[in-house]
Amino acid sequence: MASNSETGHAKNVANFEKLVSFCSGYGADYNPSNSEIAIEALTTMQTDSQNAINSVNSSLPAYNNAIAAREGAFKPLSKLITRVMNALKAANPSAALIDDTLTLVCKLQGRRA
Secondary structure, rough: OOOOOOOOOOHHHHHHHHHHHHHHHOHHHOOOOOHHHHHHHHHHHHHHHHHHHHHHHHHHHHHHHHHHHHHHHHHHHHHHHHHHHHHHHOOOOOOOHHHHHHHHHHHHOOOOO
């Protein structure tokens, strides 16, 4: 069964926003001695974190498009690499050459050695 809980940075930022509004609700009664948890500092941190989330969300499509383009560029190589590797094995080269070539094949196909 799939989990229904929300997780991740966006959820943390949303919860932080709730915390800031909760602390702001106390008004003058909320007066911490630590300046890092004062309302002004918390509000600044909340704004910075929301800006960071927005920045990631705006750059994510470009990142996904770059990944798709790279996968598309390497996809036709997979069959060619397999054929070349089989032709190399048929030539009966040394075991060291096969191992070195297999390492390159695994890198190009995105598999573990």
